Amino acid sequence: MDVKKKKLGFxxxxxxxxxxxxxxxxxIIGCNSDYLIRFPFLILIGILELFSIFFLxxxxxxxxxxxxxxxxxxxxxLKVLIYIFExxxxxxxxxxxxxxxxxxxxxxxxxxxxxxxxxxxxxxxRWFYSEDQINEILSKNYIEESGESTDTSLIKNEGKVExxxxxxxxxxxxxxxxxxxxxxxxxxxxxxxxxVYDPSKVKLEVTNQIGVLGExxxxxxxxxxxxxxxxxxxxxDSGNNLGESPTGITxxxxxxxxxxxxxxxxxxxxLIGMTxxxxxxxxxxxxxxxxxxxxxxDAVSWGPFLIVNGVASTVSGNGGxxxxxxxxIGQRKDGxxxxxxxxxxxxxxxxxxxxxxxxxxxxxxxxxxxxMDGGTSSVMVVPRNVAINKYGSDCHDYFSxxxxxxxxxxxxxxxxxxxxxxxxxxxxx
Numbered sequence: 001m002d003v004k005k006k007k008l009g010f011x012x013x014x015x016x017x018x019x020x021x022x023x024x025x026x027x028i029i030g031c032n033s034d035y036l037i038r039f040p041f042l043i044l045i046g047i048l049e050l051f052s053i054f055f056l057x058x059x060x061x062x063x064x065x066x067x068x069x070x071x072x073x074x075x076x077x078l079k080v081l082i083y084i085f086e087x088x089x090x091x092x093x094x095x096x097x098x099x100x101x102x103x104x105x106x107x108x109x110x111x112x113x114x115x116x117x118x119x120x121x122x123x124x125x126r127w128f129y130s131e132d133q134i135n136e137i138l139s140k141n142y143i144e145e146s147g148e149s150t151d152t153s154l155i156k157n158e159g160k161v162e163x164x165x166x167x168x169x170x171x172x173x174x175x176x177x178x179x180x181x182x183x184x185x186x187x188x189x190x191x192x193x194x195x196v197y198d199p200s201k202v203k204l205e206v207t208n209q210i211g212v213l214g215e216x217x218x219x220x221x222x223x224x225x226x227x228x229x230x231x232x233x234x235x236x237d238s239g240n241n242l243g244e245s246p247t248g249i250t251x252x253x254x255x256x257x258x259x260x261x262x263x264x265x266x267x268x269x270x271l272i273g274m275t276x277x278x279x280x281x282x283x284x285x286x287x288x289x290x291x292x293x294x295x296x297x298d299a300v301s302w303g304p305f306l307i308v309n310g311v312a313s314t315v316s317g318n319g320g321x322x323x324x325x326x327x328x329i330g331q332r333k334d335g336x337x338x339x340x341x342x343x344x345x346x347x348x349x350x351x352x353x354x355x356x357x358x359x360x361x362x363x364x365x366x367x368x369x370x371x372m373d374g375g376t377s378s379v380m381v382v383p384r385n386v387a388i389n390k391y392g393s394d395c396h397d398y399f400s401x402x403x404x405x406x407x408x409x410x411x412x413x414x415x416x417x418x419x420x421x422x423x424x425x426x427x428x429x
Contacts (some may be wrong), residue, residue, distance in 0.1 A: 005062050012059025016052045017086055021093035023049040028097055032133065035126035100128055105137070112137040114322030114348050118375065120237055141317030143304045143354050145268055150281040150368050151309050155333055166363045170195045171336070179228050179427060181380075181391070181406070186360070187323065189343045189350040192380045192407055193364065194228060196337040196427050199278035204232060204252050204298035206423045207244065214243025214420030217381045218400035226403070226426035229381040230339045231327050233272070233300030234373045235422035243377075243420035248301025249288045250423060256288045269303010271296070272329065272370045280331035280368050282308050300423055306330070306358045306369040319354030321371075325378040325409065326352040329425060330361045330369030338366055339425065341380040341407050346414040348375075372425075376411045379418045 027045050030037035037045070099107050112134055115125035125134060163171050170193065173180045178201065181194045196202055205224055207215035214235065221229040236245045249271055250257040271283040273296040281296060282305045291299055306313055306328065325344035331337050340360060344351030352360075354371065361369040372378075387393035387404045395404035396416055409418040 005065075009059045009062030009064075012055050013063060014082075016056035016059065018089070019052045020049060020056065021090050023052060025093050025097055028101065029128055032101060033126060033128055033130045035123070036128070109137055109141060109318065110322050110349075112322075113141050113318055113320050114324060117321045119234060138320055141320040143268055143319040143321075144314040144316070145303075145305045146308050146311045146313065147284065148308050148311070149270075149283045149286070150279070152275060152277065152279045152281060154309060155279045155331060155335060155367065161334065164363075164365075167365050170364055173197070178429070181382075186342050186352045186356050187350055189325075189345075189352070190407065191340065191342040191352070191360070193360070194230075194339040194380065195364075196228065196339065199274070199280070199331065199335050199337045201427045201429070202274055202278070202298075202337050203426050203428055204250075204274070204300065204423060205229075205426045206246065206250060206252055206257055207421070210244065210246075210257060210422065212242075212244050214422050216399045216418060216420065217379050217424045218403040218405070220424045221381050221383075221426060222400045222402035224426055224428055226381075226428055227383060227386075228339070228427040229379075229403070229424050230329070230341055231373055231377045231379050231421050232329075232423040232425050233302040241419055243422055246300060246422040249291070249299060250301070251288060251291060251296060251299040252423075254292060254297050256292070259288045269301070269305055269370065271299050271301055272303070272372075273297070273299025278335065280329065280337065282368055282370050302370070302372055304354065304371055306354070306361055306371060307366055308368055310367050312358050312362060313354075315353075315355040315358060321354050321374075322348065323353045324348035324351040324374055325376070326357055326374045327372040327378045328357045328361060328369060329372055330364075330366030332365045333367045336365075338364060338369070339380065341378050343378070343407050344375075344410070346410050346412065373421070376409050376417075376419045377421050378407070379405045379409055380407050381405055381424075 023045055026037060027049060030042035030045060112125050112129060116122055170180060170182055179194050179196045181192055183190060183192050185191060205220040217229050217231055234247045235243045236247060237243055246258045249259050271286050271291055273281050273291060275281055276295045276297050304313060326342045328340040342352040357371060381403045384395055384402060384404050387395055387406050391406040393404055393406045405418060408416055410416055
């Protein structure tokens, strides 16, 4: 009988050593946010934790009283293994809580700002943090734009100019070369910057099944025989990452494609477009009809604006966007269009923040610049033979026989691939 009691005590100890830390983790999460754990369940978790503590004490008591009754002892290696598992498990639970709610807000800031600027994963932030906690972090990390729109009269071909050391690498090119791409690193991630010397070649393309199914940028490039392309604005998924509906205003070749209620999904930015005069315009509080009247031929809604009329936006903290894979578009005063794509990893712990984008665009002479959609959408595409022979791409994108990415997008599952999106900036011959 004593042997059975000791076994019962041992089982109660093991079970409750496992239950108490996880219940405590859930209780602390529930105290910080009721999005994942509602108040009634929080009370239930608290009660269960009290019962677990009671049964742990009860199990220890039974085990100790019957300690000498069991002639068969656990093997030493099994004891050590159990102790190691318990220590790792308990330390893991403690570390998880300290990471989320500890005195250092570095992880908290990254997690909240990165998550809250996704289209479909904001719930992952609200699982762990209250609206007050989220707003407190966002109030310290934001980007303040100038509030102005582009003055198109300031963009013109000024002829030969003196380049700084960065511009020289990008702007000096062989005669007749339509674009040039240089690469460097940003916070440990690869970055690709392209200069498109003739802005009239920059067009907007949208998925050929708009409202139904998005399209890979490589396929958009193939349909247009494009020599260069990047992803453009944001979009709304109806499910399964279809990427079929652009947010806000979309204009292609003077035709309004979308003018929906989704807005830009950001509190900054506005309309980002190309005019009939081949000027990149960043427009605040503009309707689709007003944009057409102003001569806009192609446009998407997104942001934030990074530089307007030579004035950079002010970035506080990390800008409220965290770090990660990024795409940006800009234009120099001489008319040259700049495409920028920065890679990241699965967990968005490398890549670029808004301040990085501002600094890069300033470094290479952008007079107007804006952030485009990021994450797994961030891609730079060229014809397949160029990607392989000139940029060393392995062309693991098999969705097009014509083009492939030269950067390396990674989705949330760690797979090296891009995704369906709604629109892209392309460069035609």
